[in-house]
Amino acid sequence: MPKNRARLIGAVAVLVSLPLAVAPPVAASAVEPDYTIKVSPDATGAKISKSMYGVFFEDINYAADGGLYAELVRNRSFEFNATDASGFTGLTAWTVDGSATVVNDDQRLNERNRNYLALNGSVTNAGYNSGIAVQKSDLYDFSVWARGSATLKITLTGAAPLTITTSGDAWRKYTGTLRGTATTDRGRLSVASSAPVKIDEVSLFPRDTYKGRRNGLRADLAEKIAALHPGFVRFPGGCLVNTGSMYPYDAANNYPRARSYQWKDTVGPVETRATNKNFWGYNASYGLGYYEYFQFAEDLGAMPLPVLPALVTGCGQNRATVDEALLRKYIQDTLDLIEFANGPVTSTWGKVRAEMGHPKPFGLTTVAIGNEENLPEEYFANFVKFEDAIKAKYPSITVVSNSGPDDQGGTFENLWAKNKANGSDMVDEHYYNSPAWFLQNNDRYDSYDRNGPKVFLGEYASLDAKFANSLAEAAYMTGLERNADVVKMASYAPLLANIDNVQWKPDMIWFDNDESWGSTSYQMQKLFMNNVGDQVVPSTVSGGGVITPKPVTGAIGLSTWRTAATYDDVKVTRPDGTVLFSDDFSDGNADGWTPVANRGTWTVANGGYAQTTTDTEDTMVKAATITDTDYDYTLTATKQAGAEGFLVAFGIQQTGNFYWWNLGGWNNTQGAVEKGITSAKEQLLTKPNTVTTGQTYHLKIQVRGTKVTLFLDGVEWGSFDDNAVTEPFAQVVTTDAKTGELIVKVVNAQDKAAVTKIDLGGRKVAGSARMTVLAGDPGEQNTRTAEPIQPVTSTIRGVSSSFTREFPANSVTFLRIRTR
Incomplete structure (x- = not known):
C-alpha cells in the first residue's frame, strides 16, 4: 500500500514466516512503525452473517464414494460401466x-x-x-x-x-x-x-461413522469439516450439477448413463437409488444423497444450500436444453425438493423424508439455481422461471442466481446486469486465481452496489497448495469481511481430495483410505471461520509499500487443445520493425522450437508447423525468449479438425508462468486470454468466439510493457493491462458480542517483519490478549507425512488502547482483545 494512504478496513491479517517463536511487544518509541492501524473509536461497520463462511462439497477427487461416504466396498452393486470411465466393468474392484x-x-x-x-x-x-x-x-x-x-x-x-x-x-x-x-x-x-x-x-x-449414523459419513473427514464450524454447506456441486444429459431416469429406455445430478435419484433406500456417471470421470453410487447432505448440515449446525440444474450446461459444455415440458419438470422437482426439506409428514415429499427417519423439517431457507453457465441469455431466461415459481409458492426462500465461471468478462458483466435489473436475492461468483491476484484485489467488493443483489462467493482458491497461497487468500478474506454487507457467504473450493484420485487441485482436506490431513489453506480457513465475529469495526491502515508489476517478457509459444491446427509465418518484431525472431518453416524443419510438455504430435508439413492430434490437451511448444518490453508477435493459424480452436502463448517463463490467447475454447464457444500459474490458469479477458475449420486467421499480439492488445484479422479483438500492484499487508477488525472482544486480524504476506502500531481508538482494553499465529516458509505445504503449518496460540502482554507489535514475515495473526 502506498505510504500514508489510508483505507477503511475491517480486520487485521499478517503473513508470518519461520521461526514460529512469538515476538514480544515492541516499544512504541524504540522503532518507527512500518504500518499504522487506526480503529474507529465509535463507528460500527457491517453486521456479519452467521453463515459468512461455509463449505462447498462437490463429488470431485472421489470426495463422496471412497471419501466422505463411509462405504468401504467399491462398486458394491456391480453397476460400473465403460461409460463411467475407460476400462470400468461390472467387476471393477x-x-x-x-x-x-x-x-x-x-x-x-x-x-x-x-x-x-x-x-x-x-x-x-x-x-x-x-x-x-x-x-x-x-x-x-x-x-x-x-x-x-x-x-x-x-x-x-x-x-x-x-x-x-x-x-x-x-x-x-x-x-x-x-x-x-x-x-x-x-x-x-x-x-x-x-x-x-x-x-x-x-x-x-x-x-x-460421524454421529453414529447408519449409511453414514467417514468420521475423521466429517470431524475435520465440523472443526471449521461452517455456517452453511453448499452441495452437491459444482460441475456435476448441470452437466451430462438433462433427461431423467427412464426404465423403458435403460436411462442415460451420464445424467445431470437429479435429487430424486438420491433419496429413498440406497438399493433403489440409480447410480450415475460422475462428470469427473467415475461412477457415483448416490449412497451419499440429498437426505444425507441435509442431515450432515443439520449435524454441523449449518445452513443447507442445495444447487439445482437450470437446464443449461456449464463447465465447458455450453448447451441449452430447449424442451418446455422438461423445464416444467425441473421447476416442479425444485418445488418438490423444498417440500422434501420443509414439508409436513402429510405432504408427498415430507412423507418420504419422514420415512427415511427425519419427520422434523430440515428448515431449508436458500436454494441456488445453476452453476457456472456460460450462456447468459439462455441461463437467465430459465432462472427467472425457476425464481417466479419458487417465490409464488415459497416467498421466504432465498433464490441464488450466478454470474458464470469467471471473475470478469462478457458473461460475468451480462449476468450481473440481468441480476441487478431483476432484483435477484443473491449472485454466486466463482474464481480460481493466482496469489498475486488475491493480493491485488482486496478492494474488489468496496465498490459493489450496496442496494443490489448480495454476493455468494461460492468457489474460490489461490492456484497452488503452498502456504504463500493461503496467505494471499487470507489477505483477500479481510476484504470479504470488510464488505460483509455485500458478501454474505463465501466458501473455499474444492473441499476434499483423495490422494490417489485427483481431478482438481488445490483442495482443502486430503485423505487416503485411513488417514486425512488439512492443507495450509484448511488451517487458514479454520482460523477465520472460528474467529469471524458478528460486526465489522471500521479501521484504516497506512504505511508500507507495494510490489509493482513486471513487463510481459519471455518465450513465445504455440498450442492446441483437443484440436489439430497449423501455424505459419511466425514473427516477433520491435515497434520499429526490427526482427527479433522469424520462422516460416520453409526449410522443412522447426529446429528453434522445443516442447513445454511432451504431448501431441508436431510436424512441419506443407510449409507450416502442424499439431495433428485431436484428442490431446495442452500441446505447447515454445521458441525465442523475448527480453524486450515492447514487441509485436504475429502469425497465421488454421484449424484443421477437432473440438476447439488454437492457443497462442507469450511471456512464457521458466517457472511455468505464461499468458495465452485462447481462440475457440470451451468447445469452440469462447475466446479468452488466460494467465498460467504453475498447473492452473486465471482468465484476464473473455468474450464469445468461434473458430471456423479450414479458415486461416491472421493474429497479432502487441505487447507494450504490461499492456497487451490483440488483433484478429487486422481488427482489435481485445486488450488488457496486467498492471495491478500487489499489497502484501492487509487487516480487518471485528467484534464478538458474546465474548466482548475485538478481533484484530493481520496478514503480512511479505518476506520481512512488519512493525505495526495499533491504535484502538481510545478503547479501554485488558492488558493481555490471546494471540493465534499461522506462520512459516511461504513454500511449505502440509502433506500426509508432515503438517508444518499449524496455529500457535499464546497470551501476550503489553496491550493497551495504543500499542505496537512486530508481525512476522509471511504470517497471519489474530489478536482477541477484551474490551472493558
Missing part, C-alpha cells in the same frame, strides 16, 4: 475365484439397480486406494442382498469371519457384524458361496 457373472435381466433387484452378480465361488473386493482400512477391535456392519439358497462365508482381512445362510427365490437383505482383530490399511473383503446364488448391494460400513 472385484476379483473372482470360480464363476461370477454380471447379469442384467428381469430378475434384477429393482428397475434402478440393473446389475447383479450370479455367483458360484467367491469374489473379493479391494476397496479404495490400497485396500480396506480395518482397525483392531472396531465393528464393521456387513450387508448383502441375495436371492437363492446358499451359505455365504464373509471374510475381511484383520477380522473374524462371518457366516450367513440365504434361502428362497426372492431378493432379501442379510446382515451381520465383523470385529477387527488386527489393524491394516490393505484389507480385502471376500464373499464365498457354497452354491450358486445371486447377490447385489454388497456393503461394509464402519460402525464408527
Whole structure:
C-alpha cells in the first residue's frame, strides 16, 4: 500500500514466516512503525452473517464414494460401466475365484439397480486406494442382498469371519457384524458361496461413522469439516450439477448413463437409488444423497444450500436444453425438493423424508439455481422461471442466481446486469486465481452496489497448495469481511481430495483410505471461520509499500487443445520493425522450437508447423525468449479438425508462468486470454468466439510493457493491462458480542517483519490478549507425512488502547482483545 494512504478496513491479517517463536511487544518509541492501524473509536461497520463462511462439497477427487461416504466396498452393486470411465466393468474392484457373472435381466433387484452378480465361488473386493482400512477391535456392519439358497462365508482381512445362510427365490437383505482383530490399511473383503446364488448391494460400513449414523459419513473427514464450524454447506456441486444429459431416469429406455445430478435419484433406500456417471470421470453410487447432505448440515449446525440444474450446461459444455415440458419438470422437482426439506409428514415429499427417519423439517431457507453457465441469455431466461415459481409458492426462500465461471468478462458483466435489473436475492461468483491476484484485489467488493443483489462467493482458491497461497487468500478474506454487507457467504473450493484420485487441485482436506490431513489453506480457513465475529469495526491502515508489476517478457509459444491446427509465418518484431525472431518453416524443419510438455504430435508439413492430434490437451511448444518490453508477435493459424480452436502463448517463463490467447475454447464457444500459474490458469479477458475449420486467421499480439492488445484479422479483438500492484499487508477488525472482544486480524504476506502500531481508538482494553499465529516458509505445504503449518496460540502482554507489535514475515495473526 502506498505510504500514508489510508483505507477503511475491517480486520487485521499478517503473513508470518519461520521461526514460529512469538515476538514480544515492541516499544512504541524504540522503532518507527512500518504500518499504522487506526480503529474507529465509535463507528460500527457491517453486521456479519452467521453463515459468512461455509463449505462447498462437490463429488470431485472421489470426495463422496471412497471419501466422505463411509462405504468401504467399491462398486458394491456391480453397476460400473465403460461409460463411467475407460476400462470400468461390472467387476471393477472385484476379483473372482470360480464363476461370477454380471447379469442384467428381469430378475434384477429393482428397475434402478440393473446389475447383479450370479455367483458360484467367491469374489473379493479391494476397496479404495490400497485396500480396506480395518482397525483392531472396531465393528464393521456387513450387508448383502441375495436371492437363492446358499451359505455365504464373509471374510475381511484383520477380522473374524462371518457366516450367513440365504434361502428362497426372492431378493432379501442379510446382515451381520465383523470385529477387527488386527489393524491394516490393505484389507480385502471376500464373499464365498457354497452354491450358486445371486447377490447385489454388497456393503461394509464402519460402525464408527460421524454421529453414529447408519449409511453414514467417514468420521475423521466429517470431524475435520465440523472443526471449521461452517455456517452453511453448499452441495452437491459444482460441475456435476448441470452437466451430462438433462433427461431423467427412464426404465423403458435403460436411462442415460451420464445424467445431470437429479435429487430424486438420491433419496429413498440406497438399493433403489440409480447410480450415475460422475462428470469427473467415475461412477457415483448416490449412497451419499440429498437426505444425507441435509442431515450432515443439520449435524454441523449449518445452513443447507442445495444447487439445482437450470437446464443449461456449464463447465465447458455450453448447451441449452430447449424442451418446455422438461423445464416444467425441473421447476416442479425444485418445488418438490423444498417440500422434501420443509414439508409436513402429510405432504408427498415430507412423507418420504419422514420415512427415511427425519419427520422434523430440515428448515431449508436458500436454494441456488445453476452453476457456472456460460450462456447468459439462455441461463437467465430459465432462472427467472425457476425464481417466479419458487417465490409464488415459497416467498421466504432465498433464490441464488450466478454470474458464470469467471471473475470478469462478457458473461460475468451480462449476468450481473440481468441480476441487478431483476432484483435477484443473491449472485454466486466463482474464481480460481493466482496469489498475486488475491493480493491485488482486496478492494474488489468496496465498490459493489450496496442496494443490489448480495454476493455468494461460492468457489474460490489461490492456484497452488503452498502456504504463500493461503496467505494471499487470507489477505483477500479481510476484504470479504470488510464488505460483509455485500458478501454474505463465501466458501473455499474444492473441499476434499483423495490422494490417489485427483481431478482438481488445490483442495482443502486430503485423505487416503485411513488417514486425512488439512492443507495450509484448511488451517487458514479454520482460523477465520472460528474467529469471524458478528460486526465489522471500521479501521484504516497506512504505511508500507507495494510490489509493482513486471513487463510481459519471455518465450513465445504455440498450442492446441483437443484440436489439430497449423501455424505459419511466425514473427516477433520491435515497434520499429526490427526482427527479433522469424520462422516460416520453409526449410522443412522447426529446429528453434522445443516442447513445454511432451504431448501431441508436431510436424512441419506443407510449409507450416502442424499439431495433428485431436484428442490431446495442452500441446505447447515454445521458441525465442523475448527480453524486450515492447514487441509485436504475429502469425497465421488454421484449424484443421477437432473440438476447439488454437492457443497462442507469450511471456512464457521458466517457472511455468505464461499468458495465452485462447481462440475457440470451451468447445469452440469462447475466446479468452488466460494467465498460467504453475498447473492452473486465471482468465484476464473473455468474450464469445468461434473458430471456423479450414479458415486461416491472421493474429497479432502487441505487447507494450504490461499492456497487451490483440488483433484478429487486422481488427482489435481485445486488450488488457496486467498492471495491478500487489499489497502484501492487509487487516480487518471485528467484534464478538458474546465474548466482548475485538478481533484484530493481520496478514503480512511479505518476506520481512512488519512493525505495526495499533491504535484502538481510545478503547479501554485488558492488558493481555490471546494471540493465534499461522506462520512459516511461504513454500511449505502440509502433506500426509508432515503438517508444518499449524496455529500457535499464546497470551501476550503489553496491550493497551495504543500499542505496537512486530508481525512476522509471511504470517497471519489474530489478536482477541477484551474490551472493558
